[in-house]
Structures are given as structure tokens and as C-alpha cells.
Amino acid sequence: MIRYIRRAAVLCLLLLAALLVNAARVQVFEARSLNNNPANRRLIIDRYDEPRGDILAGGGAVTSSNDTGEQLRYERSYTQGPLYAPVTGYASQTYGTTLLENAEDSILSGASLLLTRIPYWNNLSRTQQPGGNVVTTIKPSMQQAAFSGLNNRRGAVAAIEPSTGKILALVSSPSYDPGLLSGTGKQVADAWSRLNGSSVQPMLNRAIRQTYPPGSAFKIVTAAAALEAGVVTDVEAPTGTPDPYVLPGTSTTLPNEATGCGNASLAYAIQWSCNTVMAHLGVRIGMQGMLDTVERFGFNDPGLRIPSGVVPSNFDTRMTVDQLALSSIGQFDTSATPLQMAMVSAAVANGGDIRHPYLVDRVTTSGGDTVSRHSRKSYHRAMTPSTAQQLKQLMIDVVEEGTGAKAAIDGAQVGGKTGTAQHGMGNAGTPYAWFISWAQADHAARPAVAVAVVVEEASAERGEISGGGSAAPIARAVMEAALRH
Amino acid sequence: MTATTADAPPPDLRLPKRRGVELSLLVCAVLISVYGYVEVGLAKGGAVPPDAARYGAGLGVLALLAHLAVRYRAPYADPLFLPIAVLLNGLGLALIYRLDLETPNNAAAPTQLIWSTLGVALFIGVVIFLRDHRILQRYAYLSVVAALVLMLLPILFPAVNGAKIWIRIGGLSFQPGEFAKILLAVFFAAYLAANHNALAYTGRRIWKLQLPTGRVLGPIVAIWLLSVGVLVLERDLGTSLLFFGLFVIMLYVATGRTGWIAVGLLLAAAGAVAVSSLEPHVHSRVEDWLNPFATIDAGEGPGQLAQSLFAFAAGGTLGAGMGLGHSILIGFAAKSDFILATAGEELGLAGLTAVFLLYALMVARGYRAGLSLRDLFGRLLAIGLASILALQVFVIAGGVMGLIPLTGMAMPFLAQGGSSVVTNWVIVALLIRVSDSARAPQPEPVEPGIVAPVLEGER
Numbered sequence: 001m002i003r004y005i006r007r008a009a010v011l012c013l014l015l016l017a018a019l020l021v022n023a024a025r026v027q028v029f030e031a032r033s034l035n036n037n038p039a040n041r042r043l044i045i046d047r048y049d050e051p052r053g054d055i056l057a058g059g060g061a062v063t064s065s066n067d068t069g070e071q072l073r074y075e076r077s078y079t080q081g082p083l084y085a086p087v088t089g090y091a092s093q094t095y096g097t098t099l100l101e102n103a104e105d106s107i108l109s110g111a112s113l114l115l116t117r118i119p120y121w122n123n124l125s126r127t128q129q130p131g132g133n134v135v136t137t138i139k140p141s142m143q144q145a146a147f148s149g150l151n152n153r154r155g156a157v158a159a160i161e162p163s164t165g166k167i168l169a170l171v172s173s174p175s176y177d178p179g180l181l182s183g184t185g186k187q188v189a190d191a192w193s194r195l196n197g198s199s200v201q202p203m204l205n206r207a208i209r210q211t212y213p214p215g216s217a218f219k220i221v222t223a224a225a226a227l228e229a230g231v232v233t234d235v236e237a238p239t240g241t242p243d244p245y246v247l248p249g250t251s252t253t254l255p256n257e258a259t260g261c262g263n264a265s266l267a268y269a270i271q272w273s274c275n276t277v278m279a280h281l282g283v284r285i286g287m288q289g290m291l292d293t294v295e296r297f298g299f300n301d302p303g304l305r306i307p308s309g310v311v312p313s314n315f316d317t318r319m320t321v322d323q324l325a326l327s328s329i330g331q332f333d334t335s336a337t338p339l340q341m342a343m344v345s346a347a348v349a350n351g352g353d354i355r356h357p358y359l360v361d362r363v364t365t366s367g368g369d370t371v372s373r374h375s376r377k378s379y380h381r382a383m384t385p386s387t388a389q390q391l392k393q394l395m396i397d398v399v400e401e402g403t404g405a406k407a408a409i410d411g412a413q414v415g416g417k418t419g420t421a422q423h424g425m426g427n428a429g430t431p432y433a434w435f436i437s438w439a440q441a442d443h444a445a446r447p448a449v450a451v452a453v454v455v456e457e458a459s460a461e462r463g464e465i466s467g468g469g470s471a472a473p474i475a476r477a478v479m480e481a482a483l484r485h
Numbered sequence: 486m487t488a489t490t491a492d493a494p495p496p497d498l499r500l501p502k503r504r505g506v507e508l509s510l511l512v513c514a515v516l517i518s519v520y521g522y523v524e525v526g527l528a529k530g531g532a533v534p535p536d537a538a539r540y541g542a543g544l545g546v547l548a549l550l551a552h553l554a555v556r557y558r559a560p561y562a563d564p565l566f567l568p569i570a571v572l573l574n575g576l577g578l579a580l581i582y583r584l585d586l587e588t589p590n591n592a593a594a595p596t597q598l599i600w601s602t603l604g605v606a607l608f609i610g611v612v613i614f615l616r617d618h619r620i621l622q623r624y625a626y627l628s629v630v631a632a633l634v635l636m637l638l639p640i641l642f643p644a645v646n647g648a649k650i651w652i653r654i655g656g657l658s659f660q661p662g663e664f665a666k667i668l669l670a671v672f673f674a675a676y677l678a679a680n681h682n683a684l685a686y687t688g689r690r691i692w693k694l695q696l697p698t699g700r701v702l703g704p705i706v707a708i709w710l711l712s713v714g715v716l717v718l719e720r721d722l723g724t725s726l727l728f729f730g731l732f733v734i735m736l737y738v739a740t741g742r743t744g745w746i747a748v749g750l751l752l753a754a755a756g757a758v759a760v761s762s763l764e765p766h767v768h769s770r771v772e773d774w775l776n777p778f779a780t781i782d783a784g785e786g787p788g789q790l791a792q793s794l795f796a797f798a799a800g801g802t803l804g805a806g807m808g809l810g811h812s813i814l815i816g817f818a819a820k821s822d823f824i825l826a827t828a829g830e831e832l833g834l835a836g837l838t839a840v841f842l843l844y845a846l847m848v849a850r851g852y853r854a855g856l857s858l859r860d861l862f863g864r865l866l867a868i869g870l871a872s873i874l875a876l877q878v879f880v881i882a883g884g885v886m887g888l889i890p891l892t893g894m895a896m897p898f899l900a901q902g903g904s905s906v907v908t909n910w911v912i913v914a915l916l917i918r919v920s921d922s923a924r925a926p927q928p929e930p931v932e933p934g935i936v937a938p939v940l941e942g943e944r
Contacts, residue, residue: 002856004738005868009852011734012875016845019879020838022888026797027834034798039781039791042799042811 041071046128048072048093053108053131053366055088055100058140061133063088072184076101081177083147086156086170086205087138087359089308090178094188099205100134100359101178103307107132107363114363114371130366137166137361142449145481146171149474154456156206158339159478162346162438162450164376165355167306169451169478170339172210176202208310211335212454216273216467217419217434218330220344220391223270225293226281227387235267235390245276247322254279254325270394271402273418275329282328283321290328291317296382298343298354299336306339306359313340330421338452341436343379346450348395348415349438352388354379395438404435406472412483413440416475418467432456435471439479449482451475500924503564504556510568511548518544518575521807525583528808534582543598544575547605554609558616559921563854566920569847570913573840573898574601574906579807580827581901584820587813593820593901600903604910611914618918622862625675632668633711635661640718650721650893662715662724663895663904666731666873667911669708673732674865676704677739681861684740708732720766723880723892729753730876735869739861761890774890789815789823793885796826804833820901822893823885841878844897848875851916857923867919870912 026034034040051065051074062084065074072093078084089099097105106112110129113119146157150173159169180191195203204210226232232239243262244253254275261274269277282290294300294315304310313336319327326332336344339357347354356379362370383391395415398404404416419434433455440447453471519541526534534540548571555562578601582594615621621628638661642652652659677684683701708728715725733749761771772779777790787795796812799805810830815823829837851871855864877897884891895905897912 001738001741001864004741005852005856005864008734008738008868008872009849012848012852012872013845015875015879016841016848018888019882019886020841022883022886023797023829023834023837023841026794026886027801027829027837030794031798031801034795037778037781037787037791037795039778039787040795040799041814042795045811 044093045071045073047109048074050074050110050128050130052076052091053110053133055084055104055108056133056135057084057087057138057143060140068183070184075182077179077182078177081179082175083143083171084138085175085178085203086172086207087136087143088178089205090181092178092181092188093184095181095192099308100136103305103309104134104360104363107134110366115365132366132371133364133368135361135364136359137161137168138170138359139168139482141484142169142478142481143171145169145477146453146474147173147175149453149477150455154200154206155454155471156210156338157451157453157474157478158207158337158342159449159451159482160339160342160346160355160357161448161482162350163355163446165346165357165379166361167339167357167359168449168482170207170359172204172206174200174202205308206454207338208306208308209337211311211313211337211340212432212434212456213334213421214330214336214341215419215421215432215434216275216278216330217341217344217417217436217452218328218334218336219270219273219278219419220348220395220417220436221294221297222278222282222285222290222328223266223391223394224297224348224383224387225285225290226266227390228293228383229285229289231281231284231289232266234265235394236265238263238265239269239277239281241274241277241280243274243276245280247279247325248283249320250322252322267394267397270417271397273403278329279325283325285328287319287324290324291315293383296380297347298340298380304357306357308359310339311337313337330419338454341434341452341454342450344382345395345415345417345436345438345452347382348388348391349440349447349450350388351385352383353381399437403468404437404472406468407435407437407476407479409439409476409480409483411442412479413442414438414476414479416472418472420467433467433470435467435475437472437475437479439483441483449479451478451482453478500561500926502560504552504560507555507564507567508552510564511552511571514568514572514575515541515545515548517572518579521576521579522582524807525579525586526808528806529583529586540578540598543602544571544578547571547602551605551608551612554612555917558612559917561921561924561926562917563850563920563924565846565850566913566916569843570898570910573843574604576828576840577824577896577899577901577906580824580831580899581820583808583831584813584824584827586808596903597901597906600906601910603903604907607907608910608914608917611911612917615914615918618863618866618915618922619860621671621866622675622678625672625679628668628675629672632665632672635665635668636711636715636719636724644720650719650724658903660902660904662719662721663902663908666724666727667870667908667915669728670731670735670866670869670873673735674862674869677735677865678861681739684736720764721893722760722767722770722890723877723884723894725756726753726880726892727873727876727894729756731869731872734872734876735865738868739865767890770892771890774884774887777887789818790885790887790891792816793823793826794887796823797829797886800830800833800837802834804829804831804836807831818893821895822881822891822900824900825882825885825896828899829886840899841882844874844878847871847913847916850920854916854920854923858919860922863919863922867916867923870916870919873912874909 054061055063062079064077066077068075076091089101091097091101108131110131115129115132142159146169152174155173157171160167176195246253256275258272258274261276264274264277299313299315302312316333323332327334343354356377358374362373364370399407399414399416403418407414407416416437421432436452438447438450453475455470522540523533523537581597585592585594639650639652650660650662680701736745761767773790780788792815812827812830813819848871851867855867858864880892881894881896883889895902897909
């Protein structure tokens, strides 16, 4: 019997040994795939288990993390959420992250190895690194000026420091409070469907994720192309353009809002926004010449990140001549983000060199030690300094004597260009009012800011006046804030 | 020349009692449990739980009373049973308390402490009043009748979570199948002790298999049918598996016929296949076992078994630390059937290995007592009780770790569940009793009647 008892004992112990082997299988060999199973909520629980690092603007945090004591513990809240939403994006337990919350997620969540002194120490000690902070280049006074200027109208503002590429203001309107999307409850789902269902699209970041036909504001690009290509050598010389101008290969005549455009010079055409002259110049520059220039300004670039992704601005690469003519005045398929148009203005202000735009100045540990700083770099050289110099003067003329008079600021040199873009079938839609500009204080060595403003549904009847009427005052307010320091 | 040998004093035949060892191990067990409890409080709330001292004192007093009972009534008992039981029970309390913190409206640890107290009280009662385990042999048939009644009673009560294994009276729920397993072990031991010759050597021989007579075989087949019947009627796969396995092991030990194991496995397989294809509740568990992530693929989120596997995986080798895991995601049975997943997540493979070794040690010591005993009933009883522990641990742990299909059973001592913890304390009391008999110095007088004197020859 002893033998049988021993065997039975061995059987029982084998059962327990099988458990140990199985435990090792689950806990060691299959652990990685189980841990990374998307249905395993531990990933997301751990993610929200620590307060998220903050996003800073002008030295103050515009985000905070609240301890809810729930399973997904720390929820994001936003101070002045609607104001900074186009910068921060949201960090939602339910809907993920967008914009800076997304692009800098590894820093904010503490996952980034940049934040650890000893690599992999946290894996070993099973502690989580506290989230780091992201210091933005946004200047709150400018952000606020742009936001107030838009005053809930649909539109966007982008402002850049031309000499560095720092994005000083990035506003989209109407906006929303990203904090509404923090958490998991029914309120969050309701807010999500309400925001998504809204006809004014408050979650659309119009400054970097929406393109608009740039209208006459695009004429600065065409003018640059004309000067670069040598089609125009003297901005004051007549261009030999008839008024009205018949689009090549068609019987369509192109009208002008302005008067005196027949055989006008480039300077006159920019100052008073002659469609005919610029369309004619575009045709003379030719497809390749236009394309070279627009791409140096940043059109058709799908890879621009600030670090949030920027949708590419479009200039078609294959067109008939009449389409090229229309494209050269910012119509047809030409479309641009407000940020792109701010870059156009910044290129002029900065002597033709576009600095790579950026929104994150540096990232720090939770204690404030800088762990990485944005390295400023050039984006493209859009044109020669002499071309830029000539355009600069043309833009100054627009503000001093032309359509952009409402952007003038005492004690500063301001250059600008208005634009009004018709859109919709047969231009039935209400127009978009554009204003792009830059400003340089009288005593300063270089321009302080380049701004692009777009206002949808500008409630004016006549094109040029609405660009100058609706958008220019907003640009002026933003520039004034930039000049004030 | 051999004078030195002849003149040497007779060797001291007194076996060491080892009560001091038991007491020091008990102190360790209580300290480890309290440490776990404090650790949970520190991890979850950043402070020592306010009632840690009271909890430690309570556990300490229970352990001390149990120890005193053993010291005075079973002084030769194996010193490992009690400390292991106290450690597992204390660890279980800490784990339940830890899970309670996430379900504030459903605190189970205080109730579990009350049941544990009751269990220790019963333990003390058994150790004090059951002077000789052989008395139980007289109540073999009473035991099996009581077991049957207990097992069949829940059929009259409504099902809970798909299984009809509970009796609910007022706010108290009670799982009579738990008690039935002790009674059945007693019956099996007594029946097989009395009939083991008839089972082994009589009856017709068909080809190579020696069949016992129908009179002897009848009750065995009846028990097998009963175990399947319990499963079908109460949807309790675990208990039927346990009873059946227990019976096969004891039959094998009593008769020494490997054929029984083969027959047992065949019957078990046939029963399992039949039931899993006929019974939807069991069928779904088999499906879960075969593909634990099916619900995820179907977009319904992870099921309990998948959550349990996630918990084990999250623990890894060293564990997340007490209170720092997320095993509460497993859902409603996290404190009972799936408590091992919390141990796996928070203590890791290291902790789980320790837990399994504790069970293995207890099982091995039960078998050790069985080997040392001289009466057949006691032997079979010790082996039966140890096998209950081993089988139960295997069935439930294998279930929650995806080794075998899941069956609703309680991890001995660890899991929340009053009837389970009380029953397990009684099992430990009986093991203490038989191990005391096994290690006591004076030869046991052979009881006349039921036990045949074949043992001497066999040893």
C-alpha cells in the first residue's frame, strides 16, 4: 500500500507542479502579449494613474490635472480652455489625445525616457516618472487679443515671430473647452456628440487643420514669383495687362474690384489688389515658376509639424493656363492654412528666409529642469533678400495708402495684404476675409511678428473692403500685443 | 567485543513534539499576514490601516488558541499544518481587504474574519472533542447520507450565477457541498478500509481486468453517477470533479489497481464530454477555456478569464506589490473564485510559487501522516483529505489560469466564502488529529471488527 500512497502523492504534487509551470507560462512567457492586448485596461489605467504634466503659456500653466479617485484617476482640466484649445488639444480618457496633448504625450504622461536620469530605472522599480511640462511659445496677450478679435465669429489667427519661427498665437474660433472631454461618463459622451454635431465645428482647428482659398492675400506669393523669375524687374513699371483681362484659352473675362488696373504696375496691383495684373503675371511666370515659388513658401508640404501636424496648403501641380491664372490670384484650387499665410508674411518680413514654425519652446521635468529645447532651424528660403525687401515695401504701401489702412499702428512699421475669397458654387458662399501682415517697432532691429487672420462669412458685400474691414483690425490688435511686450 | 553496543543505553524512542516550532512558525505567519495588511493600507491610502493592530491581535489570538488546543490535545501533531493554514487564511484576509477598498459598498473582509473565527472555533472543537479519528469510522453511513442531503438541498433553492450550489436563508448564504466533501472523504475511507480486500481480489475476471462483485462495485458506480448528477442538477463542475478525483485516488490507494485509474479517467472523460455538450453553462465555460479572447474579438470586451490572465501577466515575476494591481477588473468573483489572480498580480510569480508551495507542503504532510499511520481507515482518511486540498487547488487555480476549464470553486483558505473557510479549518483539524496519531509514540491498539489485520504483512 505504501507504494500506492507514494504514487498518489506524486500525482498530487505533479498537479501542483503543473500549476507552477502554467503560472510561469502566463506570468513570464506570455506576459508581454497579454500586457499589450488592447482590451487590457491596465495600460490606460496606468496612463491616467499619475497627474499629467502641464502645458505652459507665458510662464503659467493652461492645464491642470484633477484627482477624481476613479479608476482612470487623473482628469485633465483647462484654464481658459476655449482660448488655448487650438494649442493644447484635449486629453480624454474616452477619446484619446490631439494636438500638443498628442504630440507631446510621452513627455506629459511621464513615459519619455528624456525625463529619467537613469534609463529603465522606472521599469525596475515599478514606479512611474511624473509627467513633464511642455513650455509653449504662445504669448497669452496675443492669444487673447486674437481670440477677442474674432469674437466667436468663425475664423482663425496664426502669429509667428519671423526671425525665429516661434508661434506666438494660434487661435481658432468658435472654440470649445477641451475639459468637457475629460473622463469617461455620460457627460463626456454627450459633450463629444454635441461638439461633433455642431454646425460651427468648434473642435476644428482652423489655424492649422483647415485650408481656405487665400484670395488676394496670395498675390504676395505671385509677386514674389514674378520678381524671382525676372518677369518683373521694376515694381513700378507697367505690366501691359489689359483690363478687363480674358483668361487665356477661354472667353471668360476676369473683373477687378479696384479701378485703374489697366496696364498697372506690380506695386499698384498689390496696393489696390488688381486681379487682372496678378493673373496675367502668373501666366507669364508659367506653371513651373509658380510651383517652384509656392513650394518654397511651404505649399504642398504634407510633412510640416509644429509638432502638431499641419495640413498641407494646396497649389495644384497640373493646370490649364486659365486655371493657372485663377490660381495666381488665390482662387481655383489654391487653398492655404492660416499658419501657411502667416509664414508667407513672415518670409517677407524676415528677408525671404522662413524659419521653421514651432509651438514648443522646451520641455521640462515636473520639477522644471529643462530636458530638451527646440533647436531653431530654417524651413525654406522662399526668395532672395532683395525680392523680400521690395515686397516689404509693397506691403507697407498697402497699409499706409491701400486696402489695409485699418492695420496701421503708431510707432511701428506695418506691412499687410488684404484678401477676400469667394467660394461655393458660382461664388454663392459668403466670402472669407483675409489679412496677412507683419509689424516692426520703429526702434527695433527686426520685425516682431507676422500675422494671418481669416474670418469666415465676413458680412461685407465688397471683397477687398471686407479683408481690410473684418480681418485687419484683428491683425492690428494681435500686432499691438506683440509690440507691447 | 560488542560490549559497547550491548551496554549502550536504549535509544530514546520519544519523538520530538515540535510544538515550539509550531508556535514560532505561527508568529511568523501572523506577522506576514499583518505585514500584508499594512502594506495594502500604505499602498492604497498612504497610511497604516487604522484597525491593523486589532486585525493582527485578532489573528494572533485565533492562532494562539488553536495552538493551545493542539498543544494540549494533539501534542504530537505535525507542526506545519496550523502555521500554513493561518498564513493562507491571513493572506486571504489581506487580499480580500485589499479588494474591498475598491468596492466600498461591498466589504467582505469583516465577514470573512467572522467565518474564519468560526472555522478556528470548529478546529479547536474537533481537536479537543475528537480524541481518536477512528471514532468517525462508525459513522460512515451516516456521513454519506448527510453528504447526500447537503448536496441535494440546494436544488430546492434558486440558482446563483448559474450554479445551484447555494442555500440562502435570510442574508446568509451557505454552500453545503463544501461540508459534503469531508463527509464523503470519511465515507470513502471507511468503505474502502472495510472492503479493500473484496475490491482487490474477488469478483469475475474479464480479460485482464479483475472486476469486483456487483455488491461491492455498486456503491462506487452510484457515487460516480451521483457526482455527474450533482453536476447536471446544480451545474457544479468543480465539486463533481473533486469528488470523482478523490474517489479514484482513494480507490487506487486502497486496491493498488492501476486499472481503476484508467477506468476512472475514461468515465470522467465520458462524463465531461457528455455534460459539456449537453449543458450550456458548462459548454460555455469550455468554450471560454479554449478561446479566452473570443469576446474581445467579438467586440464585447474581455471576459472574466481573459481579465484573469491579464492580471497574472501584469504581475510578472515579482508582482506589482500589495494594493498596486488592478485585478478588480475581473469583476464580480474577484474576491472568491478569482482571488488567486490578485495574488498573481500583486505578489507575482514569486508570491504565487510560495502560495503553491504552502499548499504542496500541506498536501505532502497529509500524505506523510497517511504513510505513518497503522490503521487503514486513518491512512485513507489522511490521504483523502490531503487529496481534497490538492485537487481543489488544482481545479480552481488551473481554471483561473486557463490550464483547464473554469469551475466555480473556492481556493482553500484564500478565497472569500464562509462555508469554504470553515470546512477547510475542519479538514486541517482532522489532519492534525491523524498526524498526532501517526506520530504519537505508543503503538495504537487495533480496533476489532472492521479493520482487518492485514496491515502488518503489508508494512
